[in-house]
Amino acid sequence: ADAKENMPGTWSVAANFSKATSVITGIKEVLGNNAKILYAKGSNLTEDSVLEQHSTMFGKTLNRDNRTEKELMDEALNIAGQADVIVFAGGEAAEMSGEASSRTNIEVPEVQRRLLDALLKTGKPVVLVLFTGRPLALSWEQNNVPAILNVWFGGSEAGYAVADVLFGDVNPSGKLTATFPQNVGQVPIYYAHKNTGRPLPEGKWFQKFRSNYLDVSNDPLYPFGYGLSYTKFTYGELKLSSSNLTGNQTLTASVDVTNSGNMDGKEVVQLYIRDIVGSVTRPVKELKGFQKIELKAGETKTVRFEITPEDLKFYNYDLNYDWEPGEFMIMIGTNSQDVKQSRIQWVK
Structure with a gap:
């Protein structure tokens, strides 16, 4: 001190x-x-x-x-x-x-x-x-x-x-830019990891012959994007402009965020995308956007993200920066773990 x-x-x-x-x-x-x-x-x-x-x-x-x-x-x-x-x-x-x-x-x-x-x-x-x-x-x-x-x-x-x-003169609104483990044995641990051959079902802990630990869950102590406030923010359901897209169309993903506490505050709303199947292994989710909004106590705002094929691109086996058609998971939430999600199909 x-x-x-x-x-x-x-x-x-x-x-x-x-x-x-x-x-x-x-x-x-x-x-x-x-x-x-x-x-x-x-x-x-x-x-x-x-x-x-x-x-x-x-x-x-x-x-x-x-x-x-x-x-x-x-x-x-x-x-x-x-x-x-x-x-x-x-x-x-x-x-x-x-x-x-x-x-x-x-x-x-x-x-x-x-x-x-x-x-x-x-x-x-x-x-x-x-x-x-x-x-x-x-x-x-x-x-x-x-x-x-x-x-x-x-x-x-x-x-x-x-x-x-x-002393409350400032309401904290920061979010973690790294993942905090439960213990050192979980390191390396990060939100955008690749899947395994036998992944553990989400929300579960121990299953024999699955990718997990005997003594702790796979969950981090604090996930990437985590952060508390002196107020509370409530997320509505994820809304998508379409669940089937073609070519260079634009997908609009939106969610209503409400300051359900008693103090004005700021929230960082985060957008993640998962490419379910790719020609090379893809992360289980990737941060693709975020917006910091300010809400008075009791106020609700609609937060929108515009998603294009540019957000789906990655370097493929031939090192070409491109996107592949298929199924994608769209996620919006307060951190990388607590999200609202929905699947879409996007073809070329």
Whole structure:
């Protein structure tokens, strides 16, 4: 929370760290005299001092504390006992990702998780402000922490932006540009994967001799395109201008999106297409378009996508960029997993 040097992230060689704004500074300046801000370091980045040294290179220090884990935790719990809400800023340091910064364990460091667990046991509301340069395995956090704000490494002014979102001055509307796994064993995991010879039926978990795991489902923890808001968006049924098209016709796909919550907000409506059968294997879905719309509480808007054969093209076996006639799945939704879908036939 008090590490302004880490805010710009890795490969920020031209950044002036002295002018960056930390989370704690951003919160204090945004709130002013409207609240009392208490702070404790809580824990070091990791128990391993050498790992922390390797993760805080190029002046991006976290000012490692020489006190024991218990001393740091006791101080944090004492401060938390005086607070109404706990904001836990944790996760990765700036140089834990980027060039020559691979990790075999992509969970939040255990020393941080132990502190987070202790803070949760106070019964106070806890918000995890998560710094990360990669998709992390956050199954424990998802199951235990009531609110997670993923802030990546947003740059020198990010401290103010984090505070604006935390206190509701800005309603978050960001969507993930990568897939977050349940655990490291699912990696590589991505939404546009190719099908397998024995795919698992959608919505199922374990079937013998199918492409699946024994211990977890095939689903990601957070799919590509995922993101929450302080309001709720409801999608109507997918409407298509036609289910049978020929040549260079245009298909219009539309859906009604309603802000069914109590706060104005923005939503990113996403269009995906699947080419069911191709001369070469095709992904199970591909992002083909998106629109960001703003809706007042209770408002409904119709979002339309115009689809042409240009959206169906791919590089075939002869490396020609072309499309092939056949059956396609049209999908619109709030992320790559939660979609409304319908099949069409498109011939040349």
